Amino acid sequence: MDRARPRLSRRRLLKGAALAAVPYPLLPEGRAGAQSAAVDYPPAEWQAASGSNYTVSHRPGDYTVDRVIIHVTQETYTDTLAIFADPQKKVSAHYVVRSADGHVAQCVHEADIAWHAGNWSYNTRSIGIEHEGWIDQPAYFTDALYEESAKLTAAICAKYRIPRDREHIIGHYQVPGTDHTDPGPNWDWVRYIRMVNFA
16 A cells, blocks of 8 residues: 655754754754663663664653562673673673672663563563573672672662562562573572662
C-alpha cells in the first residue's frame, strides 16, 4: 500500500529550524534527549544502554521500587556494556560493577525499567546490578567488587527505603520463572549483606 507522505507546513519547518539553533544546554530537560549523562549514583560513570533495551518510566511514581537484583554478567565488563548499547540485544541493567577495581557504570536511569530480570513484574519493581564475572570463577568476586557493589546497594536501599535483607536483595535465580542461576554458589551472600548493612 502506497501512503502519501504528510506535508510539513512552513510554520513547522521554521519552528524546527529555530529549535535546532538553540544551544543544547538551554533546552528543557525533555527536549535535551532521553540519554542524559546525569547519574543517579554519584560515583558511577554514565555508559548508556540503547533506548531499545529498556522502558522509559517515572519510578517510583509509576511503580514502587522494593528490590535489588544481583546478577553476574557471564561476560567481561566491556562486552557487557557493548551488549547493553546494542539495540538488537533487548537486555540491560541499571548498573554494572567491574571486577578488578569495583568501578561502577550506570546504563539505565533508576526511574526507568531495565530489562534484566526476565519477569516484567520484577523488572518494574527492582534495580538490577550486574557484576563482571562468571558464576564458576570466584576469582572475579574481588574485595573491590564486593565493597563498591555493597556501597551502591546500600545507597539504593536508603533512597527507596528498601530493607537491607535477603528478602529484598535477591539473586537473579530467585526471580519467578527465570532459568538463570546467577550470581551462583560462589557469591558470598552473608558477607555481601553484612557489607551492605555497614556501608
